[in-house]
Amino acid sequence: MTSNSEIAHHLYELARLATLAEGSSNAFRVRAYETAARSVDGASEPVSEMTEAELTALRGVGKSTASKIRELVETGSIARLEELRAQFPPGFVSLTRVPGVGPKTAVRLRDELGIKDVDDLRAAIERHDLRDLPGMGEKTEDNIRAAIELLGVGGKENRTPIIEAIRVARDVCEAIERVPGVESAEPMGSLRRFRDTIGDIDIIAVSTGDPEAVMRRFVELPIVRDIVGYGARKSAIVGAMGIQIDLRVVEPVQFGSAAVYFTGSKAHNIRLRQMALDRGWTLNEYALSEIGTGRVVASQTEADVYAALGLPWIPPEIREDDGEIEAALAGELPIFASERDLKGDLHVHTDLSGDGHVPLGEMIEALAARGYRYAAITDHGENLTINGAPREQLMSQRKAIARLRPRFPDLTILHGCELNIGRDGSIDYDAEFLAGFDFGVASVHSHFGLSIDEQTARVISAMRNPAVNVIGHLTGRRIGKRPGIDLNLDAVLEVAADTGCAIEINCHLDRLDAPSEVLRRAMEHGGVVFAISTDSHRVSELANTANGIRLARRGWIDRSRVVNTWPRKRFLNWVAKKRSAA
């Protein structure tokens, strides 16, 4: 069976190559392929099993695309795509990844200079061939050369893990906020949408003063390695690690429309602008306004803009044109959890773990200070060679917890353990010892290279273990460093629903695991529940709940399915039920 994401992938490639054929990524055909790809990607039913008539019922899929999808499912390829691949081989496509080289330029370079890939381009630049083309000049040639040097061949498509981007963005925003007249500077774009990786950092500064003063400060920041653009309203720099940072300066009254505009996604914005046009309005970064008269309909806050378009405010994390507009119109957006809904943290380490840093008493004090009603202390089980704790130490930790409990009458402290899921799905310790714990998180920490069937089997086996209440960081990925394990998700989620074993929403920015795509899929399995847990190894990390809340939003997780928003009694019943299952 061809999966929805495989089909979507083919359609995205079609869009990409059509960009070259059409000469613009804004060409209607290109956008049509992209819309169809998103639609297929977001479909809840297997698209490969749909008839042509059912396919055309999908938004953005018409007769032509429907028949291409059937062709792909039945023959394994799409003739039109093969044609385009022959016309634009991978080496040539890579030319368009160079910053400053778009589809028009790439085609001209090929037709007029015989440039077939980036190596050819480098050589042509050395020979100063580019500057002699009509419409190009010394400066253009120089800019392309510099772009290749600074950003590498991948150029436009290099993405930065969110954990790095968020730090850079914070530093830049703080520096911008020190400029007189600046009321605020905040990251927008994919960072605000909380994607795992960030292409470039978009920042909006709200200023009552001179925008040029803000821009001057921006391009003079110590982080700047190159200035890509410099204008009164918009500037762009390349900073450390090659991250591009775009800054826009707006007036306070424009903040709402600017935030909508620069948060995106592009596809989400296009939907909003279409809705604006339907009402005789136009939406840009400055305002939602009447066509013709220019009368401003809304601009000050995002909520104003959405409300004018007949929508509730839509959280940035789900602005992907992935069904959020339809859900919002129907009043069917999930009720998302907020930080104050969280009544406990269910994955917390102390210095008993080799990688932990905080003594038990201090950690519990910090948990109590957050106002939690319950919490689970979950140091590593002994099978994690370096960081795991032996039985005797866990037994004495249990006694220490018992001694601490009277000091924290409002906090139910569960003695738990982060168990390791072995190659075969077994976990640390024997059943009798495991039964002594109040709570269990089981996670994959090794054997990342097993087959999808082996990975699926071991995770399912752990879920069925009565000592396991939550599967920690389901895929084991480290964003930008290590891909997650391959899993047959539907099989895993079915067992999660069946056993009541929760899927962790790990708050660490390095993990954000389970990933949002997995969470959204899991939401479609009725009965699957989730735990927003910090996996803290330090007191400061307890505040990472903010990340988990955002990841949960990105995964469309309804608050009612998050076990650690439940009142203590209901939560403890859920814990006990799982542990008593045969």
Next chain:
DNA sequence: GCCGTTTTCGGCCCGACTGTTTTCAGTCG
């Protein structure tokens, strides 16, 4: 290529900045 209470043609989201141009095309987001 898609779509339709403007329904089978003629529309389709919006603007800043750059470089090379005398009015705009290309790139980017």
